[in-house]
Amino acid sequence: MxxxxxxxxxxxxxxxxxxxxxxxxxxxxxxxxxxxxxxxxxxxxxxxxxxxxxxxxxxxxxxxxxxxxxxxxxxxxxxxGQIDRHTVLYPGAMAAVGALKQAGYGVGICTNKPEALAERLLQSLGVRDDFASLVGADTLAVRKPDPEPLREAARRAGGDPARTLLVGDSDTDRNTARAAGVPSVLVTFGPAGDDMAALAPEALLERYEDLPGLVARLIGAAGG
Structure with missing residues (x-):
């Protein structure tokens, strides 16, 4: 997958x-x-x-x-103690996740937030069940930009680590994907959005509505 x-x-x-x-x-x-x-x-x-x-x-x-x-x-x-008082999901994020799953892709999370906190936040936001895997900063002995957490997130989502794509917002994400030998898509709507182009990812993402098309272009159709 x-x-x-x-x-x-x-x-x-x-x-x-x-x-x-x-x-x-x-x-x-x-x-x-x-x-x-x-x-x-x-x-x-x-x-x-x-x-x-x-x-x-x-x-x-x-x-x-x-x-x-x-x-x-x-x-x-x-x-x-206050993990979701101000936190909001970015517009279109979960619709894009749903579209990717509907198209047959496995979907997971690889974060440098401690796993228990990431789990708590996703549960609080009501979206934990939308992701087949969650790998945090302390899930393994290493963290991003080491490629192994990304590979493990792909494996836990039922996928092939060599046929995955990382969506992120930083040089850490770009370097993680590069180390794993897979493409990255960096979002431009975050606080450091203007800096993402200089990191030369395989694609930039201005709005989540465009993500399924980028994914299909960069790693192929889910069933291909």
Whole structure:
């Protein structure tokens, strides 16, 4: 089976608001106030918890690698408590997922969000059952851009890892697909959308309605 594997944060859903709130909870504990701004720092949020802590501490002149490591579990706990307050699925995302499944493709998720948090978020959004696989940052001993999580997501979705495609929003996703020897499609509607063309993916995606056609062009018809 041919498969389409999606990144989660910044690709299927805009999770930046809840991530930033969790980071700011850490900064408040440090007496720094709300360092990150929900509109200005969306791109930073979608690079992960440690990146948010690093940027916030650097911005306030308080960077310390030990503080980042110490507060990362605090951030994850804060995030788990409010994982879907501001998060929204991108327009057309689930309709595209449905169209791909209807066409016969296996569909899964490969994310660098911890698996339990990804599971909780997808359940909360009511879309977990739409995906045949979920591989998170800690599912395996390695994470993206190592290609093995992508390959495992394809296998768990019932597919051939060599006949898959990764939909993402970052250089991490582009490098993961390249390492796996498969095509990538990068979305342009996220915070870093203007930077995606420079990464030279096999295709750019401006709207989810176009994804099924791109998939068929890049990896062939599901039954082919």
């Amino acid at each position: 041919r498969t389409v594997i999606f990144d989660l944060d910044g690709t299927l859903a805009d999770t930046s608001g809840d991530l930033i709130e969790a980071a700011n909870a850490c900064f408040r504990q440090l007496g720094l106030g709300d360092v990150l701004d929900p509109s200005r720092d969306q791109g930073t949020a979608l690079r992960g918890g440690k990146r948010m802590l690093t940027v916030g501490l650097e911005r306030t002149g308080r960077y310390d690698a030990e503080v980042v490591e110490r507060f990362y579990p605090v951030l994850l706990e804060a995030y788990a």
